[in-house]
Amino acid sequence: MTQGINPWASNQSIDVGKLFSEFGIEPIEDVTGGLPTVPSFIRRGVVVGHRDYGLIAEAIREKKHFNVMTGFMPSGHPHLGHLMVMKEVAWHVAQGGTGYIGVADREAHAVRGLSWRQCKEYGREYLACLYALGYEGHTYYQSENTALKDLAFEAAIKINFSELSAIYGFSQETALAHAMSVATQVGDILYPQLDGGPAPTVVPVGIDQDPHIRLTRDVAHKLRLFTVEQREGYVSVRSKNAPEAAIDAVHAAYPGSKRYEGHVDIPGAALAEVEVRVRGIEIEHGGFGFFLPSATYHTFMPGLQGGKMSSSVPDSFISFWESDKDLKKKVMGALTGGRTTLEEQKKLGGEPEKCPVYLLNLFHMTPDDEELVEICRKCRDGELMCGTCKKETLERTKEFLKDFREKMDETAHLVEG
Numbered sequence: 001m002t003q004g005i006n007p008w009a010s011n012q013s014i015d016v017g018k019l020f021s022e023f024g025i026e027p028i029e030d031v032t033g034g035l036p037t038v039p040s041f042i043r044r045g046v047v048v049g050h051r052d053y054g055l056i057a058e059a060i061r062e063k064k065h066f067n068v069m070t071g072f073m074p075s076g077h078p079h080l081g082h083l084m085v086m087k088e089v090a091w092h093v094a095q096g097g098t099g100y101i102g103v104a105d106r107e108a109h110a111v112r113g114l115s116w117r118q119c120k121e122y123g124r125e126y127l128a129c130l131y132a133l134g135y136e137g138h139t140y141y142q143s144e145n146t147a148l149k150d151l152a153f154e155a156a157i158k159i160n161f162s163e164l165s166a167i168y169g170f171s172q173e174t175a176l177a178h179a180m181s182v183a184t185q186v187g188d189i190l191y192p193q194l195d196g197g198p199a200p201t202v203v204p205v206g207i208d209q210d211p212h213i214r215l216t217r218d219v220a221h222k223l224r225l226f227t228v229e230q231r232e233g234y235v236s237v238r239s240k241n242a243p244e245a246a247i248d249a250v251h252a253a254y255p256g257s258k259r260y261e262g263h264v265d266i267p268g269a270a271l272a273e274v275e276v277r278v279r280g281i282e283i284e285h286g287g288f289g290f291f292l293p294s295a296t297y298h299t300f301m302p303g304l305q306g307g308k309m310s311s312s313v314p315d316s317f318i319s320f321w322e323s324d325k326d327l328k329k330k331v332m333g334a335l336t337g338g339r340t341t342l343e344e345q346k347k348l349g350g351e352p353e354k355c356p357v358y359l360l361n362l363f364h365m366t367p368d369d370e371e372l373v374e375i376c377r378k379c380r381d382g383e384l385m386c387g388t389c390k391k392e393t394l395e396r397t398k399e400f401l402k403d404f405r406e407k408m409d410e411t412a413h414l415v416e417g
Helices: 016-023 052-061 080-094 105-112 116-132 146-157 159-167 176-196 207-223 244-253 271-286 323-333 342-349 356-365 371-380 386-411
Strands: 045-049 067-072 096-101 137-141 201-206 228-231 234-238 259-260 265-268 294-298
Touching: 016 096, 016 271, 045 207, 052 294, 067 080, 067 176, 080 096, 080 116, 080 201, 080 294, 080 356, 096 116, 096 176, 096 228, 105 116, 116 137, 137 259, 146 207, 146 371, 159 176, 159 207, 176 201, 176 207, 207 294, 228 271, 234 244, 234 271, 244 259, 244 265, 244 271, 323 386, 356 371
Parallel strands: 067 096, 067 201, 096 137, 201 294
Antiparallel strands: 045 294, 228 234, 234 265, 259 265
């Protein structure tokens, strides 16, 4: 695998710096300065990077239409490791975005071997968590969405096995269904624009999911009938594979434009207005007019024993349905960023940035920024011992889970199927 990232693995280490330098991910803080409010997951550095998020920030500021979309593979019970992306989706919906949630049951069936019934049951749990966060928007299961499957087929026309091998490390032993699930994921990401028309669309994901984003952006580009570019004094609309009738339609839409073989030049036109009109002409002539999807990338919530919090490692995660007994065992038995002895802890202080317990507070359990800063300071200064911190975090987590389950009960009627 060229870049060493497997979106289906749970035990890998990812070089974030390499993703920034080699694959074009940019720092998120570069484009969030103009947001009306900056959410905690950006303020605290949980979301670290983006692709084309400037389009989304502009849409939020100017109250323009945009979508937020993500998917969940129902391969097990949801847990706190899934909560961050759920919060990101709910926040973007609250900022005016149209929400889309895809339950990736085809992927879970193909890649993890779960039965369709299991996929449905786990999918309901994910949706219950989203509704408890106040999510309002569209939801669907891949296997039940005919329009999605048709779009995935169109996307698959633009993907070859050489690309799949280079991006995902697929070999001759890789099941065809696994490759088909990739095309379906591409369809998932583009589906909001198929459903509601071309619009900026942000996909909040963990940084290990970047291969899916890169592939989808490539496919979205290949599905366009035209490229639209600003030139000196005019806008150039060039055919990629547009029918002659579509080129004629562009020419007819702009009196005074110049029609050439395969392209139209429009003197004095505004680029943004031409882009909107050309997207509409593409749709009228069998195309899609897709925007390249944007993405935000968040770091992993660490497992309680280190590594990634994963459904396949029971001791690593905290379930939303965790019993008090099991919760206490997991939190009190978690790794920490403390020193080897109490004396060293008081003298040298702890290392909160390495501590799963502190990071549990940073991600979810301490919503007040000032309180979190104080926890961090006391840890570094050797004032807060690990045992005390664990006990306090345990109580916060118990209260959080209690409240969250109550909200799930209140919104249970929203879960379909």
